[in-house]
Amino acid sequence: MLLNQFLLLGALLFAVGVYGVLARRNGVMVLMSIELMLNAVNLNLVAFGLQHDVVSGQVFALFIIAVAAAEVGVGLAIVLLLYRNRKSIAVDEFDLMKG
Amino acid sequence: MNLGALLAFVRPDLDWHALAPELTLLAVGTLVTVADIALDDKAKRMMPTLTGIGLLVTLVPILTLAVDGAERPMFGGAYVVDDFSLVLKALFILVGYVVVLMSVDYVREGDYYENEYYTLLLTSLLGMVMMASSRDLVSVFVALELLSIPAYMLAAWRKGGPRSNEAGLKYYLMGVFASAVMLYGMSLVFGVAGDTDFGTIAAALRGEGASPIVIVAILFVLIGFAFKVSAVPFHTWAPDTYEGAPTPVTAFLSVASKAAGFVALLGLVFVAFEGAADVVQPFFWVLAAVTMTVGNLIALRQTNIVRMLAYSGVAQGGFMLAPFAVAFEDDAWQLPGTDITTTPYFAIVVYAVIYAFMNLGAFSVVLAVSRRTRSGEISSYGGLFSYAPGMAVLMTLFLAALAGIPPASGFFAKFVVFWALAGAGTPAGWVLAVIVAVNAVIAFGYYARVLQQMWFEPVPEMVALGVDSGGDDELDFAEAADATAEQDEHGDAWLATETRQATMVRFTPGKIPMTGALAAALAITAIATLAFGVLPGLVSHFGEVATFHFGG
Numbered sequence: 089m090l091l092n093q094f095l096l097l098g099a100l101l102f103a104v105g106v107y108g109v110l111a112r113r114n115g116v117m118v119l120m121s122i123e124l125m126l127n128a129v130n131l132n133l134v135a136f137g138l139q140h141d142v143v144s145g146q147v148f149a150l151f152i153i154a155v156a157a158a159e160v161g162v163g164l165a166i167v168l169l170l171y172r173n174r175k176s177i178a179v180d181e182f183d184l185m186k187g
Numbered sequence: 188m189n190l191g192a193l194l195a196f197v198r199p200d201l202d203w204h205a206l207a208p209e210l211t212l213l214a215v216g217t218l219v220t221v222a223d224i225a226l227d228d229k230a231k232r233m234m235p236t237l238t239g240i241g242l243l244v245t246l247v248p249i250l251t252l253a254v255d256g257a258e259r260p261m262f263g264g265a266y267v268v269d270d271f272s273l274v275l276k277a278l279f280i281l282v283g284y285v286v287v288l289m290s291v292d293y294v295r296e297g298d299y300y301e302n303e304y305y306t307l308l309l310t311s312l313l314g315m316v317m318m319a320s321s322r323d324l325v326s327v328f329v330a331l332e333l334l335s336i337p338a339y340m341l342a343a344w345r346k347g348g349p350r351s352n353e354a355g356l357k358y359y360l361m362g363v364f365a366s367a368v369m370l371y372g373m374s375l376v377f378g379v380a381g382d383t384d385f386g387t388i389a390a391a392l393r394g395e396g397a398s399p400i401v402i403v404a405i406l407f408v409l410i411g412f413a414f415k416v417s418a419v420p421f422h423t424w425a426p427d428t429y430e431g432a433p434t435p436v437t438a439f440l441s442v443a444s445k446a447a448g449f450v451a452l453l454g455l456v457f458v459a460f461e462g463a464a465d466v467v468q469p470f471f472w473v474l475a476a477v478t479m480t481v482g483n484l485i486a487l488r489q490t491n492i493v494r495m496l497a498y499s500g501v502a503q504g505g506f507m508l509a510p511f512a513v514a515f516e517d518d519a520w521q522l523p524g525t526d527i528t529t530t531p532y533f534a535i536v537v538y539a540v541i542y543a544f545m546n547l548g549a550f551s552v553v554l555a556v557s558r559r560t561r562s563g564e565i566s567s568y569g570g571l572f573s574y575a576p577g578m579a580v581l582m583t584l585f586l587a588a589l590a591g592i593p594p595a596s597g598f599f600a601k602f603v604v605f606w607a608l609a610g611a612g613t614p615a616g617w618v619l620a621v622i623v624a625v626n627a628v629i630a631f632g633y634y635a636r637v638l639q640q641m642w643f644e645p646v647p648e649m650v651a652l653g654v655d656s657g658g659d660d661e662l663d664f665a666e667a668a669d670a671t672a673e674q675d676e677h678g679d680a681w682l683a684t685e686t687r688q689a690t691m692v693r694f695t696p697g698k699i700p701m702t703g704a705l706a707a708a709l710a711i712t713a714i715a716t717l718a719f720g721v722l723p724g725l726v727s728h729f730g731e732v733a734t735f736h737f738g739g
Contacts, residue, residue, distance in 0.1 A: 095378075109364055122364065125364075125368075125370075125371070128371065129370040129371050132374035132375070133374045133377060136374065136377055136378035137377075139378075140381035140382075144382055144383050148324065148328075148373075148374075148383060151325055151328065152328070152370060155329065155332045158332070159332065159366075162339055162340060162359065163359055163363065166339065166343055166352075166359050169352055169355075170352055173347070173349060173352055174352075179356065182352075183353075184349060184353050185353060185354075185427040
């Protein structure tokens with residue numbers, strides 16, 4: 089099986105996601121980058137599961153998909169709340185507290 | 188899928204007794220929600236009572252399971268109820284109960300959504316209780332998310348408050364980023380081991396040795412949890428989240444959420460990563476040393492008491508991380524009077540239990556005092572002894588415990604950590620033990636500053652209403668009318684970042700308006716802190732019980 093290719097794709101997606109979280113200012117784009125990271129994990133899990141011929145990799149991936157949906161739901165709610173209060177979702181503008 | 192396959196499905200045997208604590212918590216959470224829908228406004232006042240009773244009822248099945256004492260693995264070993272998990276489940280439930288006591292008046296006077304608050308608190312507690320039993324990557328992940336997601340919402344609880352919003356956003360972003368990093372590590376661990384349960388992983392890692400993929404996998408998983416326990420350099424969210432979140436939620440996050448992270452680390456390090464000591468120990472050595480030192484040094488220059496407690500919490504986390512650095516060394520010294528064979532493990536459990544009560548106590552005092560002063564500044568504690576001697580004495584007890592002065596309980600916690608490090612008998616252990624000792628002295632500096640304010644300084648004429656007076660600031664519900672006036676006056680002051688200087692208001696000392704619930708929270712934490720200090724046998728008994736059946 090072409091395990092390497094899947095792992096490389098996973099690593100690439102993960103790296104793109106990390107870059108997005110660190111570099112993007114828009115709250116929604118940050119959430120999408122986190123989704124990229126989680127999907128890189130899913131890809132890894134399914135590929136490894138096939139290689140080892142066990143079902144637990146796919147089961148783990150299903151759990152991650154379900155939990156990620158809940159997580160992003162909460163994230164979007166928080167971004168929406170911020171937008172209502174400040175009319176902006178640029179995450180680097182939230183700096184009331186420092187030190 | 189054909190119908191035959193569907194009908195052939197047999198439900199696996201469930202051990203209902205073992206699952207009873209989780210099911211009780213779930214039932215109470217549901218009951219709280221249903222009561223709110225069915226009874227409307229009438230239900231509001233009974234929410235905290237219902238939650239508190241529900242939590243105490245949850246202790247019953249934990250006790251019966253402890254009396255029974257059998258180890259009960261379920262779901263193919265992914266979920267295990269044993270003495271270790273029961274001790275920590277009981278701790279989480281008790282912490283939850285104290286947090287409910289702290290929340291009652293805060294939430295009611297702030298006029299927040301009471302039902303949702305307690306439901307989310309119970310859900311988060313359910314996640315923690317599940318974490319104590321998780322022995323599989325999937326169940327660890329699900330428990331971690333179940334305890335984190337409600338906590339994100341609790342941190343952003345004051346919907347109109349800019350600081351609470353910011354606290355929620357920072358906590359959320361850091362939390363999910365950390366989860367994603369941790370999951371990537373877990374996927375690699377799964378790739379190496381071929382299964383997700385701790386036993387298989389341990390066997391696979393022993394065979395594999397420290398290959399590059401194992402190093403990356405383990406580091407990613409541990410870094411994910413380092414965010415959760417706010418270890419330096421992954422601590423940046425903690426002070427901001429703690430300062431901005433409602434104070435009872437801050438207490439909950441700094442105690443329960445951190446303890447849950449440590450519970451997960453205990454399982455992962457001592458069972459799953461047992462074969463990779465070469466990777467785990469140096470990582471924790473550096474992490475613990477940096478966390479203690481940086482946390483303490485930054486805490487020294489804080490002026491807000493909640494931020495100071497946040498950085499002190501970071502530093503205390505460093506003390507708790509330190510025994511991991513000698514996790515797999517042979518014990519040269521045995522703790523006198525015990526049969527402990529894995530002192531590092533014992534030290535972490537004992538520290539977590541003691542830390543929970545002394546830190547909750549300190550936050551309870553902060554909550555009580557702010558009902559009078561409406562300020563979070565350390566300078567507002569000036570002359571506390573002259574008008575509220577009881578509070579000053581209690582705060583002294585909790586700060587002495589945090590600083591590690593006998594006879595308060597923190598001394599025993601630090602002593603056990605020191606013993607574990609020095610007793611490992613390796614040069615690395617000795618050096619870290621010295622770093623722990625030096626940090627304990629540094630920490631005394633900022634705890635003493637609060638003590639000096641309370642006992643020797645005069646009562647301030649003016650106090651600062653927090654850093655920005657954007658109306659809905661923290662800690663200012665004591666006089667609701669005043670708070671509303673403030674809000675109107677400074678309604679959108681926070682929009683402009685340059686108006687962030689503190690607003691000073693005249694302060695008249697007087698009796699602190701106490702309530703029964705807050706007094707109960709103070710009493711429970713004070714008794715626990717004193718009892719664990721005077722009779723360390725109490726807490727070390729639980730530590731021993733937990734150690735024997737899991738680590739040892």
